[in-house]
Amino acid sequence: MRVSVARLAGATGLRNWIFGLWLIALLAPVAAWAGHPRQLTQVQALVMPDGKPAFAESLQLPYHWDRRNPGQRGFAEFEIPFEMHDPLDRPLAVYVPRLGNAYEIWFNGTLLQKNGDMAEFNGADFAKVPRYLVVPTSLLQQRNLFHIKVRADVGRRGGLSPLFVGPEAKVHPRYVGDYRLRSTGTLVVVVVSLLVGLVALSIWATQRDPTFPGGADGRDALYLNAGLAEICWTISVANAIWDHPPLDWPWWGVLTAGALAAWVGSMTLFCMDVGQWRGRAWARWLHRWVVLEVVATMIAAWWALEAGMPLALTVSYAVMGLTALVFSLAFVIAAFRSASFPQRAVAVALVLNTLVGLRDIYAFRLSQDLAGTTYLRYSSVLFGLVLGYIVVTRFRAVAAQAQELMATLAGRVAQKESELAQSYQKLEQLASERARAQERARVLRDMHDGVGAHISSAIRQLESGRSSQAEVLQTLRDSLDQLKLSIDAMNLPQGDITALLANLRYRLEPRFAASDIELQWDVDVMEPVARLDSQGMRHLQFMLFEALSNVLQHAEATVLRIEASATDGGAVLRIVDNGRGFDVTAPPRKGLASQRERASAMGASVQIASQPGRTVVEIRIG
Amino acid sequence: MWQVLIVEDDPLMRDFFAASIARRSELALAACASTVAEAKAWLDQPEHVVDVLLVDLGLPDGSGLEVIRHAVTLHPGCEPLVISMFGDEENVLASIEAGALGYLHKDSTPDDVAHTILEMKAGASPISPMIARRVLSQFRLMNDRAAAALPQVAPAEPVVSGAPRAELSQREQEVLELISRGYSYAEIARLRAVSVHTVQTHIKNLYRKLAVRSRSEAVFEATQLGLLARPGR
Numbered sequence: 001m002r003v004s005v006a007r008l009a010g011a012t013g014l015r016n017w018i019f020g021l022w023l024i025a026l027l028a029p030v031a032a033w034a035g036h037p038r039q040l041t042q043v044q045a046l047v048m049p050d051g052k053p054a055f056a057e058s059l060q061l062p063y064h065w066d067r068r069n070p071g072q073r074g075f076a077e078f079e080i081p082f083e084m085h086d087p088l089d090r091p092l093a094v095y096v097p098r099l100g101n102a103y104e105i106w107f108n109g110t111l112l113q114k115n116g117d118m119a120e121f122n123g124a125d126f127a128k129v130p131r132y133l134v135v136p137t138s139l140l141q142q143r144n145l146f147h148i149k150v151r152a153d154v155g156r157r158g159g160l161s162p163l164f165v166g167p168e169a170k171v172h173p174r175y176v177g178d179y180r181l182r183s184t185g186t187l188v189v190v191v192v193s194l195l196v197g198l199v200a201l202s203i204w205a206t207q208r209d210p211t212f213p214g215g216a217d218g219r220d221a222l223y224l225n226a227g228l229a230e231i232c233w234t235i236s237v238a239n240a241i242w243d244h245p246p247l248d249w250p251w252w253g254v255l256t257a258g259a260l261a262a263w264v265g266s267m268t269l270f271c272m273d274v275g276q277w278r279g280r281a282w283a284r285w286l287h288r289w290v291v292l293e294v295v296a297t298m299i300a301a302w303w304a305l306e307a308g309m310p311l312a313l314t315v316s317y318a319v320m321g322l323t324a325l326v327f328s329l330a331f332v333i334a335a336f337r338s339a340s341f342p343q344r345a346v347a348v349a350l351v352l353n354t355l356v357g358l359r360d361i362y363a364f365r366l367s368q369d370l371a372g373t374t375y376l377r378y379s380s381v382l383f384g385l386v387l388g389y390i391v392v393t394r395f396r397a398v399a400a401q402a403q404e405l406m407a408t409l410a411g412r413v414a415q416k417e418s419e420l421a422q423s424y425q426k427l428e429q430l431a432s433e434r435a436r437a438q439e440r441a442r443v444l445r446d447m448h449d450g451v452g453a454h455i456s457s458a459i460r461q462l463e464s465g466r467s468s469q470a471e472v473l474q475t476l477r478d479s480l481d482q483l484k485l486s487i488d489a490m491n492l493p494q495g496d497i498t499a500l501l502a503n504l505r506y507r508l509e510p511r512f513a514a515s516d517i518e519l520q521w522d523v524d525v526m527e528p529v530a531r532l533d534s535q536g537m538r539h540l541q542f543m544l545f546e547a548l549s550n551v552l553q554h555a556e557a558t559v560l561r562i563e564a565s566a567t568d569g570g571a572v573l574r575i576v577d578n579g580r581g582f583d584v585t586a587p588p589r590k591g592l593a594s595q596r597e598r599a600s601a602m603g604a605s606v607q608i609a610s611q612p613g614r615t616v617v618e619i620r621i622g
Numbered sequence: 623m624w625q626v627l628i629v630e631d632d633p634l635m636r637d638f639f640a641a642s643i644a645r646r647s648e649l650a651l652a653a654c655a656s657t658v659a660e661a662k663a664w665l666d667q668p669e670h671v672v673d674v675l676l677v678d679l680g681l682p683d684g685s686g687l688e689v690i691r692h693a694v695t696l697h698p699g700c701e702p703l704v705i706s707m708f709g710d711e712e713n714v715l716a717s718i719e720a721g722a723l724g725y726l727h728k729d730s731t732p733d734d735v736a737h738t739i740l741e742m743k744a745g746a747s748p749i750s751p752m753i754a755r756r757v758l759s760q761f762r763l764m765n766d767r768a769a770a771a772l773p774q775v776a777p778a779e780p781v782v783s784g785a786p787r788a789e790l791s792q793r794e795q796e797v798l799e800l801i802s803r804g805y806s807y808a809e810i811a812r813l814r815a816v817s818v819h820t821v822q823t824h825i826k827n828l829y830r831k832l833a834v835r836s837r838s839e840a841v842f843e844a845t846q847l848g849l850l851a852r853p854g855r
Contacts, residue, residue: 477729480729483708484708484709484710487708487710488710488752491710491711491752492752493755498803498804499751499752499755499802499803501804502751502752502801502802502803502804502805503750503751503752503804505751505804506750506751506752506804509806510734521804521805521806521809523803523804525803
């Protein structure tokens, strides 16, 4: 028995070294003991299993109730006599790593400490926290007696560990070191696991990627498994420091055993996701096997804790451990063949946790050691770290992808913009080319019908030698007037007939004055006619000029009247003279033909009514 | 007798205008010039007297506008008339802004030329409906711009208001509107129950305001650009 404890202590020391630097902070006080306090192991015990006769025996601590009374509950009383080696004027410090599940500590007939109900089984569990007390000097004698009573439930690691006694300076550091390792450290692990679990679950719940091949709903099962594993682990580890669990024993024991199995199972599935083994044929079978293990473990736990068959749970744990071991080996081999860093990191964590887990199974299910701690709770933090690493790298990849996408998108937008600008430029170019072509056509027509026509007739007049100088002069003046009107037409506001008439009057006024024709002006103020564009304005100007020229040259009139008024959406213009008139049915003169042509081009109509003393040219627009 | 200076590079046209002037006893030919430099040199002589300037815009060594500005600066009593082929908006407006009080067409008859000069000396200036329209819109535009710019250029205000303000009176605006609609001076006088002479005076005042406006606007803009120091600063 002593040998096995010593070997275990050696193995524990070796593994402490493996766990990594962060554990050193917790373990430092343990290593820094200032000498070893006295350890009391020799006891006289009275064992009272529930429903069985009591018996007395002399034995060595630790007293592991479940090992000595498998499937039993009951009470035990221990008497531990010891002699003081130190002076009596200093208080005696006592440290008990583990006792319970409920207990009373008596010293020389005085009750020093009591926790829990000694009569009621399956209540709160006070064995989880290491106990430290100080015996006042008034109670100290040369020969002393500890009297310790415990109540133990089935499969709840009840009993009594060896006692450490001595001066406070020697005992207290040891207590603090154990306390940190068992309680404070565990609390840290619980908080970390809970946090990691919640983060993983919320990632699973909120992050959907429709292109993800795994789940039909686009969620990544990797996060679900990691989250479940961490939550189960939180329950399982919290059990180690939770005096008052929410469920009565043994149901709480069944639940925590199930949580432990679920942790192992979820972790296995998580590793499969990391290794991308989901598609493998055996993956489904492993999945089922893992679920089966969880159920089997809970049944075995019930069996062990309620029916008193601890071997069932041990076997179940062993099967689970073996499965994990085989899976770990396969995973490790695959990991070191692949180049994926996360997979390798998981493999390292897996190997470490499997080894630690096997050690814990031995320490808790097989050895007689009572006060030990599971180290799995600490080694498991590695999984959380690896998960964090995976999350970070994945998000970094996604962010890089998004950034690349944005860059591509921006590039495309810029390209489209430049294409658009180019086509817009082309359109503008086409429009300006068309405008230029129209303008050229207009100028050509003006030259042809106006200046060109007049100059060529002036040339003909001079060549024939029959025309008078006055006639040639008139032709040339007409030509210059036409030119001025052409230039004015460029600046006329579109559709403004009033402005057009005003300008025409201004240009031709000197000629009316020279011909002694009285001009009567009856022009209303008109809104611009929308349908009259610059081309139309020019046509109208030309038609009016022709009509007025005819009056000037042929009519021999004394009064010329210009009327203009607005009609609905258009205008009507009349040029009335009191000249000699002409036959409107006779073959039309060249000027008149041109008038009609222009009128139809601008969508207007020309009516001419003539009799001696009254000729009316009416132009109706719109 | 009005002393007339002719600045025209085409000898035929120069002779035509000289002959037109010679027909009337009220007019005398002071001198003829065919380039900007020549005209400026003549104007620079203080003993030279000039009442009327006839100037072509397209001269071999520059624009007739330069001669107009030079003349109105050195001889405040001089009234310039621009010789224009077409009487088109751009050239006429630019000339008026430089200080011209009217324009002559190159195809005018000799009687017309003399008549226009004497009319101008009597207080009348010719204006076409299109130019009237353009002047109206320019004054409106300027008023809008001044209204918009006023709040933030308050310090520049003395510069503009220090010079004679170039604003149209109600009556001038009415006259301009009627002209742009094609009414003759006589018709306008009848419609507004004033004399033809009053209408003509309005037009001439308008021309002076245009010249003033263009000058004060140049000062205003130069001040805005920081080319001129603001007085009182």
